[in-house]
Amino acid sequence: MPDDGITIDPAARVIYIARSYAAAVDRAWRAWTEPDQLAQWWGPEGWTTTVHEMDVRPGGKWRQTMTPDDGSTEPVRTVATYRGVARHALLSFIDTFAGEDWSPEGSDFLTDVTFQPTAAGTRVSIAAGFGDDESLRRAVELGMAEGYLEALAKLGRVLDHH
Amino acid sequence: MQERLSVIAEPSRFRIVELLKEGPRPVGSIVDALGIGQPQVSRHLRILAEAGVVEATRHAQQRIYRLEPEPLQQIGEWIQGYADLWAGRMDRLGAFLENDDRRERDHA
Numbered sequence: 001m002p003d004d005g006i007t008i009d010p011a012a013r014v015i016y017i018a019r020s021y022a023a024a025v026d027r028a029w030r031a032w033t034e035p036d037q038l039a040q041w042w043g044p045e046g047w048t049t050t051v052h053e054m055d056v057r058p059g060g061k062w063r064q065t066m067t068p069d070d071g072s073t074e075p076v077r078t079v080a081t082y083r084g085v086a087r088h089a090l091l092s093f094i095d096t097f098a099g100e101d102w103s104p105e106g107s108d109f110l111t112d113v114t115f116q117p118t119a120a121g122t123r124v125s126i127a128a129g130f131g132d133d134e135s136l137r138r139a140v141e142l143g144m145a146e147g148y149l150e151a152l153a154k155l156g157r158v159l160d161h162h
Numbered sequence: 163m164q165e166r167l168s169v170i171a172e173p174s175r176f177r178i179v180e181l182l183k184e185g186p187r188p189v190g191s192i193v194d195a196l197g198i199g200q201p202q203v204s205r206h207l208r209i210l211a212e213a214g215v216v217e218a219t220r221h222a223q224q225r226i227y228r229l230e231p232e233p234l235q236q237i238g239e240w241i242q243g244y245a246d247l248w249a250g251r252m253d254r255l256g257a258f259l260e261n262d263d264r265r266e267r268d269h270a
Binding site: 006015017019021022023027028031037040041042043044045124126128129 | 244245247249252254257258259260
């Protein structure tokens, strides 16, 4: 993926997105790995993110709640497990929506975040999706898709308003 | 939407959908490609047809199956929504990093 932008691979159900920022790699890395920083931009707009746990190491958990500021819908809970962590280079995690007791609601969404130093700052690249067909099948079979679609629809509506 | 995703997510049906993306096919050709029995293939095709994912037309002695465009469009729209979500997030990260930068400069 040479340029900043979005590529959607519908066959693989993965989206690729990259952005270049003026900030140094360490700044961008901290924005992703320190709870008080991530909560300030994770969003979406009009939602408040509360990070309950962020244990950035392979196998570590990242639990958070996203709450709509206007109280229009239920909070959305997600729990992620970090898979690959290479400081200033790679952050890889699997996340799922979770119930009130933090039990995972089934689906695995795979996200790889790559940090690259550039002359001007940092390029952050995301690969996000079901990863492969098998993951999509498993996600849907586990009945997770519905909750995720609902959550996405809510988020989409919120985004549309901004 | 959810029901269609569930229907398509079953492994054999997923393979049928992938196959039909290349173009309409008669049942026999689907049976050959999947390497499973005709009764199973027929059952999967019936489920796909009931969910509105495929439609059948009779041509001479054969039933030809083709994909209905709409369900795939819906899935495409869903993926687009997911992409929009990430695009917004990356924008906010940019704004956050800029503000952060300004704040540090002001403190310096």
